[in-house]
Amino acid sequence: MKIAVSGKGGVGKTTIAAALVKLFSGVNRRVYAIDADPDVCLAAALGIPDDITSELKPLVEMKELIYARTGGEDSYFTLNPEIGDVLDDFCICQDNIRYLRMGGVKKGGSSCYCRENAFLNAIVSALLLDKNDVVVMDMGAGIEHLSRGTARGVDLMLVVVEPGLNSVNTAGLVKKLAADLGIKKVRIIGNKIRNRREKDFVLKHFPENELLGFVNYDEGVWESSMESGSTITSKESFLRNLEYIQQKILNEI
Amino acid sequence: MKIAVSGKGGVGKTTIAAALVKLFSGVNRRVYAIDADPDVCLAAALGIPDDITSELKPLVEMKELIYARTGGEDSYFTLNPEIGDVLDDFCICQDNIRYLRMGGVKKGGSSCYCRENAFLNAIVSALLLDKNDVVVMDMGAGIEHLSRGTARGVDLMLVVVEPGLNSVNTAGLVKKLAADLGIKKVRIIGNKIRNRREKDFVLKHFPENELLGFVNYDEGVWESSMESGSTITSKESFLRNLEYIQQKILNEI
Numbered sequence: 001m002k003i004a005v006s007g008k009g010g011v012g013k014t015t016i017a018a019a020l021v022k023l024f025s026g027v028n029r030r031v032y033a034i035d036a037d038p039d040v041c042l043a044a045a046l047g048i049p050d051d052i053t054s055e056l057k058p059l060v061e062m063k064e065l066i067y068a069r070t071g072g073e074d075s076y077f078t079l080n081p082e083i084g085d086v087l088d089d090f091c092i093c094q095d096n097i098r099y100l101r102m103g104g105v106k107k108g109g110s111s112c113y114c115r116e117n118a119f120l121n122a123i124v125s126a127l128l129l130d131k132n133d134v135v136v137m138d139m140g141a142g143i144e145h146l147s148r149g150t151a152r153g154v155d156l157m158l159v160v161v162e163p164g165l166n167s168v169n170t171a172g173l174v175k176k177l178a179a180d181l182g183i184k185k186v187r188i189i190g191n192k193i194r195n196r197r198e199k200d201f202v203l204k205h206f207p208e209n210e211l212l213g214f215v216n217y218d219e220g221v222w223e224s225s226m227e228s229g230s231t232i233t234s235k236e237s238f239l240r241n242l243e244y245i246q247q248k249i250l251n252e253i
Numbered sequence: 254m255k256i257a258v259s260g261k262g263g264v265g266k267t268t269i270a271a272a273l274v275k276l277f278s279g280v281n282r283r284v285y286a287i288d289a290d291p292d293v294c295l296a297a298a299l300g301i302p303d304d305i306t307s308e309l310k311p312l313v314e315m316k317e318l319i320y321a322r323t324g325g326e327d328s329y330f331t332l333n334p335e336i337g338d339v340l341d342d343f344c345i346c347q348d349n350i351r352y353l354r355m356g357g358v359k360k361g362g363s364s365c366y367c368r369e370n371a372f373l374n375a376i377v378s379a380l381l382l383d384k385n386d387v388v389v390m391d392m393g394a395g396i397e398h399l400s401r402g403t404a405r406g407v408d409l410m411l412v413v414v415e416p417g418l419n420s421v422n423t424a425g426l427v428k429k430l431a432a433d434l435g436i437k438k439v440r441i442i443g444n445k446i447r448n449r450r451e452k453d454f455v456l457k458h459f460p461e462n463e464l465l466g467f468v469n470y471d472e473g474v475w476e477s478s479m480e481s482g483s484t485i486t487s488k489e490s491f492l493r494n495l496e497y498i499q500q501k502i503l504n505e506i
Contacts, residue, residue: 008292009394010263014419039261039395039426041419050422105426108433109402114365141262141394142292149362164478166267166294169303173292173358180361201479225417226454 002135004151007160008170009141012191017138018045022233029132037140047231125153146177163198255388257404260413261423262394270391271298275486290393300484378406399430416451
């Protein structure tokens, strides 16, 4: 099962992606948690210290290695979880979670992240998973990862929205562009819900069968964002809030 | 005066950019408000209806036109406010505000926005301003616009932060990458401040001379984000909150 988490900036993509990684790691054999934004935050949310994350080789550096083994840029390649000798060098392992990052921080004015996005797409498409394995990709804010096709090949595109027109409009664009990419399932999660009015606002904008569920605003999550080393996965109340969404994801696939 | 507004997704870049556009338009001859994200939101914040925005030709389409006049890809070109016959076709004019957008929405999987970013940089660099003219660019979330060099040539990079470690870390990256680009002034605005503890959190992370000021959390701004046609520029209390920041910007330049 390959999942991408997208949406407008600041809606809670990383928080929800990290919570899902943690919940899936409790029931699944192996969870790949992939930061698809050079401005990485998923690692911190999973409790991986900054100095370890910044030392991690970005996925794109695997390109030469794979091409050397498979015979050049134009070859097809397949990856399965058993060829750990390639992938392990690019992972931070935490129990059965394997954290990977798309690309490192580059010098200002040096280049775009097109190569990184293209390679991430190739890797995720090539990854052969066991029945109980899960990939969760935390996408960059906005829509460029869709026009680039980074998430092409995922089984499920989760779009996080908050009760505001901008995030609802972005979700509308994500749905449209995901369809262009041939992604069959796009589902909405309403996040930071404080009251009935905000829930109704989200309900008004999406058909019921597209809505996976709601996550209440959690003051503890906001407060803890100021504390170093705080991880979303230690927020029990928030995780409980996500459990039924995890169940609905399992039913979808 | 050319200003770029950047920061992590969701910190309030667009809200603050729109408020500054409105405030500067009250005292300046001409304000260029530029949406540097294909997932445009600045227009709505300025009260420009979606159907008008979506009809607006993106700036990148001006490329052929300018190259035809100036003699090809490699020529230098200069733009000044008097050659309105070129720029006017790509603007929505609202009093003395001229709204422009970098690029339109593309089909999923079709391409990146590298060409759009490069051309926006060329345009902003080439724009010759009168003494009282202001350019305000609302950048995409995260750091790719910096590694691409889109905002190279601005006089001031404003970085919006909220009281959370992720947005503070992103601001640290923005400062570093902006220095790579040769941008001399980078200033921080602390947004969504609810109490003394949150203000102190921001103060702890940035030297005083880098901090332009604080903007209090405004429940009215959040509430109105659910209403169609609501504009940030109608929120008087929020605008008043930004006035002393506008004054500090004028003192900086």
